[in-house]
Amino acid sequence: MLIDKTASEAALLVALLKQFPGVDLQIVNATTDGRKVVLLAHGDDDPGVFYLYDSASKKISKLLEREPWIKPQQMAHMEPVAFKARDGLTVHGYLTRPLGKEESRNLPLVVYVHGGPYGIWDTWDFDRDAQGFAWRAARRLQTLVQDWQLVAPRGVAR
Numbered sequence: 001m002l003i004d005k006t007a008s009e010a011a012l013l014v015a016l017l018k019q020f021p022g023v024d025l026q027i028v029n030a031t032t033d034g035r036k037v038v039l040l041a042h043g044d045d046d047p048g049v050f051y052l053y054d055s056a057s058k059k060i061s062k063l064l065e066r067e068p069w070i071k072p073q074q075m076a077h078m079e080p081v082a083f084k085a086r087d088g089l090t091v092h093g094y095l096t097r098p099l100g101k102e103e104s105r106n107l108p109l110v111v112y113v114h115g116g117p118y119g120i121w122d123t124w125d126f127d128r129d130a131q132g133f134a135w136r137a138a139r140r141l142q143t144l145v146q147d148w149q150l151v152a153p154r155g156v157a158r
Contacts, residue, residue: 008034016053019060024125038063044096045075047126074099076134078124081141093143094122096130101137108138 004010009027017025020041028050029038035055042048047070050063078094085091101107110133122142133140 012037012053012055016060042066042126043072044078044124044126046070046072075126075131077102078127078130080124091143092122093141094124094130096127096134096140096142098134098137098139110138110140112140112142114142 009030013025013027016039023041023043023046026040026042027037028040030036037053037055039051039053039060040048041051047066049065052061052063053059054061076096076099078096080092081095082090082092097104098107112129127142130140130142
């Protein structure tokens with residue numbers, strides 16, 4: 001992501017990030033004059049909360065939660081992982097482990113391999129499927145197919 005460090009929005013985002021540690025913070029919308037800004041704070045354990053920032057009063061007020069029935073303190077965390085495939089290619093992904101069993105090794109593992117080649121990627125974000133497996137005491141590894149030589153475009157034989 002490229003950010004113009006001289007833009008007023010960049011300075012605002014940097015200042016607001018300090019008030020929301022450990023989450024992804026997005027500017028979702030704003031008034032044309034920039035006085036009121038709608039923010040979305042979310043993470044791997046939280047689907048997100050919308051806030052309204054008023055630049056005149058410098059106050060942040062909570063608007064609504066995306067899924068208020070989800071309790072972030074009861075959700076598992078994603079961790080980035082990388083490993084070598086047998087062809088030597090480094091495969092990157094995210095591993096979600098059940099809450100309270102992060103160090104356990106003998107748990108079931110669900111491997112979710114998917115791919116593009118265009119427009120599909122993994123992100124550090126709330127993932128309902130990963131949380132569901134973690135809730136049922138299983139680990140989930142999600143990874144992107146990276147060897148595009150193996151993937152033929154639709155309708156083309158290799």
